[in-house]
Amino acid sequence: MAERTLRGARLGGQSFEDERGIEFAARQQVGFRCAQGHEFEVTMSVEADVPAVWECPRCGAEAMNVSGILPEVKAEKPARTHWDMLLERRSEKELEDILKERLELLRGGEIGPAHLHRANQKKRKASA
Incomplete structure (x- = not known):
């Protein structure tokens, strides 16, 4: 009988703990815009290093940070033949x-x- 009492409770898929007494980390919303004009926001920790580029969830293109952070320019080595x-x-x-x-x-x-x-x-x- 005890085996049937848990049937349908979705064990592992749902937490039975409540959120009382839990202090969440400070967060920030970071905005991005891709070349197609899609704008979106990503939630990040306040302590996180905010990237200059993020993949657009709609078209998959590179989206630039709207706050003006520019990507680092990497020096390219010439191809060695x-x-x-x-x-x-x-x-x-x-x-x-x-x-x-x-x-x-x-x-x-x-x-x-x-x-x-x-x-x-x-x-x-x-x-x-």
Whole structure:
């Protein structure tokens, strides 16, 4: 019988505690406006760092703070290419020497795809 008495009480979904004697934290309303003209307010703690940008709940665009707080401008680093990273490790003179050495090995048949070597070997045998 005791098991049936709690049926339908929505346990976990509803608190049975009352709010008497509870002191809420100080709050503030912060206004935002997006490029589409949507205006909305977000409730925040007085102690919170108020952001300059918030996502608009209607259109999802960035909404700016109406109180004039501007977003921080971050310095963007230029994209590092493979060439930039290579030049951090070697000079152009070293790279030219390595290229020359590797091309000689490739043309001599010591490195590279096997199908190229087979063709070179056939040519050598035919000329010999």
